Amino acid sequence: MPVRPDPQTRRGFLLASASALMVSACATRGTSDTELPPLPAGPSIQSLLAAQAVPIRKISPDDPGVRALAAGLAGAQLAGLGEATHGSHEDALLKSMLLQVMVEKHGLRAILVEANRAGAQQLNAYASAAPTGLQAVEAVRQAAVFRILKTEVMADLLTWLRGWNAVNGDQPVRIAGIDCQNSSLDAAEALDALAKVDSGAADALAGALAPVTSDAAKALRHDLMIRSLTLAELTAAHAACLTLEDELARIGLAEAAFAARLAGQGLISFEFETADGGIADAGPDYWSRRDGFMAANALHLLGKDHGVLWGHNMHVLAGRPGGDAAGFVPSGAVLRDKLGGGYVSLTQEFSKASFLALPDKPFNGAQEVFATITRTARPGTMNALLASASRSAAWFDLATLPENALTDTWRAESIGFDWYGARAAAEPVDTDIRHTPPGRMLDFMVIHPQLTPSRML
Numbered sequence: 001m002p003v004r005p006d007p008q009t010r011r012g013f014l015l016a017s018a019s020a021l022m023v024s025a026c027a028t029r030g031t032s033d034t035e036l037p038p039l040p041a042g043p044s045i046q047s048l049l050a051a052q053a054v055p056i057r058k059i060s061p062d063d064p065g066v067r068a069l070a071a072g073l074a075g076a077q078l079a080g081l082g083e084a085t086h087g088s089h090e091d092a093l094l095k096s097m098l099l100q101v102m103v104e105k106h107g108l109r110a111i112l113v114e115a116n117r118a119g120a121q122q123l124n125a126y127a128s129a130a131p132t133g134l135q136a137v138e139a140v141r142q143a144a145v146f147r148i149l150k151t152e153v154m155a156d157l158l159t160w161l162r163g164w165n166a167v168n169g170d171q172p173v174r175i176a177g178i179d180c181q182n183s184s185l186d187a188a189e190a191l192d193a194l195a196k197v198d199s200g201a202a203d204a205l206a207g208a209l210a211p212v213t214s215d216a217a218k219a220l221r222h223d224l225m226i227r228s229l230t231l232a233e234l235t236a237a238h239a240a241c242l243t244l245e246d247e248l249a250r251i252g253l254a255e256a257a258f259a260a261r262l263a264g265q266g267l268i269s270f271e272f273e274t275a276d277g278g279i280a281d282a283g284p285d286y287w288s289r290r291d292g293f294m295a296a297n298a299l300h301l302l303g304k305d306h307g308v309l310w311g312h313n314m315h316v317l318a319g320r321p322g323g324d325a326a327g328f329v330p331s332g333a334v335l336r337d338k339l340g341g342g343y344v345s346l347t348q349e350f351s352k353a354s355f356l357a358l359p360d361k362p363f364n365g366a367q368e369v370f371a372t373i374t375r376t377a378r379p380g381t382m383n384a385l386l387a388s389a390s391r392s393a394a395w396f397d398l399a400t401l402p403e404n405a406l407t408d409t410w411r412a413e414s415i416g417f418d419w420y421g422a423r424a425a426a427e428p429v430d431t432d433i434r435h436t437p438p439g440r441m442l443d444f445m446v447i448h449p450q451l452t453p454s455r456m457l
Contacts, residue, residue, distance in 0.1 A: 045410045049389035052400050056393040059093050061100045069395045070098045074106035077342040080309040080316025080332045084348045085420040087356030088451040091348040092153045110307030111175045112298045119145035120177030127161035152455035178297040181222040183266035186259045188213040193256035201247050208240035226270040234274050238267040265293040284327030295334035313419045318345040319441025323414045324434040346444040351387035352376050353451035357424035373424045381416035386447035395446045411438050
């Protein structure tokens with residue numbers, strides 16, 4: 001059974017994402033590049049990985065290693081592009097470069113982001129090449145997306161996408177959000193859409209939705225809005241969202257119906273985190289609700305297009321972890337179940353990292369400030385294993401590993417995963433690392449010798 005973390009330490013960016021249900025913290029003390037142990041003389045998983053490592057000499061769309069990795073990922077309809085932390089530059093930059101190659105060379109047409117609907121729509125409006133007086137930097141700053149996404153990488157990607165869409169109108173690339181952490185706005189917009197065509201039906205739902213759609217509720221961050229509700233209020237609002245979705249679908253307002261669906265998802269995903277909620281009553285499936293919804297939303301938005309899912313490593317995993325994380329079902333695992341080989345995952349690791357994260361302490365209501373956290377790969381982790389296989393940036397395709405007793409044993413034995421979400425302790429702690437067998441939940445992997453903090457706008 002998974003560890004029951006405090007809700008403040010397990011949620012996605014605004015809600016403190018990676019925590020005890022899956023790998024959450026980057027490792028701490030470890031060896032430096034010069035101190036990494038030599039490869040064993042006989043056959044080992046390190047030597048097998050070292051033999052198939054593909055170098056990335058420069059994170060650029062012209063780099064042969066980047067282009068080869070993009071080609072490998074493009075073999076699937078949907079590729080989950082992970083990141084070792086939410087607040088580091090190089091892993092986000094690599095995802096952006098991969099996207100550019102996949103758009104130009106492999107028919108990528110949909111970018112599904114771990115972000116909320118309304119904010120992603122703002123990003124898409126700029127990327128679509130529609131008339132605007134904004135520059136990309138301003139468009140990203142104004143978008144209602146998680147703060148950690150407001151980076152130079154995102155602005156540069158929007159600039160590139162806008163250029164592509166301006167001259168390739170017959171091959172447009174779109175951005176869409178799959179997350180459900182904006183129930184107040186989603187419900188309010190869906191209710192307004194219903195009121196325009198059936199005011200009576202909207203009025204019948206307005207009372208139950210009022211605690212969620214009030215101006216006061218809309219001004220709160222999603223987790224704080226949830227905590228302002230009683231469980232009874234959340235339950236009534238969730239039921240109203242379901243009815244609202246049905247009414248909007250019945251009259252053919254598909255986009256508004258989807259907004260209502262997201263609103264309901266955002267409520268039920270945090271059901272036990274209300275003012276009077278009993279988080280101790282949450283079962284193993286509770287911590288997977290948001291991931292399950294994000295996977296369903298991704299499939300809904302993808303349609304028949306080729307796309308990528310831009311998210312954290314913990315969300316894009318293509319299988320169900322065991323060990324410390326048993327019971328957690330990542331979005332990627334659901335997508336693998338639905339698409340089979342049509343879904344692949346890319347996870348990223350590091351030898352050393354400096355990254356941005358929020359303090360790992362109880363929220364006191366004040367505006368939280370990002371801190372710069374420094375970590376080094378710890379022995380016994382996937383970071384350290386890949387760092388020992390390649391001292392420079394490289395990628396690995398685990399499907400090319402030979403099927404033998406050595407790799408079977410490696411896949412079955414637990415290894416430490418040290419990834420960070422929104423929050424991180426100033427100093428490392430042993431409980432940061434979660435252990436689970438790799439199994440078949442990893443497809444492509446990247447090692448970065450050094451990650452640096454996100455370049456915030």
